[in-house]
Amino acid sequence: MKKIMTSAVFAASFLVSLSAVAxxxxxxxxxLTxxxxxxxxxxKDFNSPIDPSYPKLAGQHQDYLQHALVAYRRGNDGMNGRTNAIMSGQAKAxxxxxxxxxxxxxxxxxxxxxxxx
Incomplete structure (x- = not known):
């Protein structure tokens, strides 16, 4: 029983620290921007792009932004990447x-x- 409790405390601590990093x-x-x-x-306010086809970024869901940047970083790798040349070039670094x-x-x-x- 003591071993199970120790494992549970460790797992909870790990999850809390992981969410803080995320x-x-x-x-x-x-x-960086x-x-x-x-x-x-x-x-300049991330809410008025220079072209209407560019997304507004201000206030966007954090997980969506992370997913999009990772996909741009992947580029056209066949693994759910995004293929915009400008964004892929920016995200690679x-x-x-x-x-x-x-x-x-x-x-x-x-x-x-x-x-x-």
Missing amino acids: AGNAESGKL EKYNCASCHG LTDKDIQDIAAYLHGLPGSLVLEK
């Missing part, structure tokens, strides 16, 4: 932590996305 660091994300000049296409940080920053910005009920 949360990302918004301040680092802000610096400046470094990669994301606003040049997605707008990003680490998993960079992606988490960027997603945390963009998610925290006020946006005009409309969520359906």
Whole structure:
């Protein structure tokens, strides 16, 4: 019984620490969006892209942003990658932590996305 409790405590601690890492660091994300000049296409507020076909990023769901950046990083590898040449080129240099940080920053910005009920 003691062994089971120890394992359960360890597992819970691991999950808590994992969720903290997955949360990302918004301040680092802000610096990364400046470094990669994301606003040049997605707008200075990340809510007014220069082309209507470019997505609004401000306020977007964090997990969606992470998934999209990972898919762009994969590119056309046949594994659910995205093939936009500009975004794939930008995302290739990003680490998993960079992606988490960027997603945390963009998610925290006020946006005009409309969520359906």
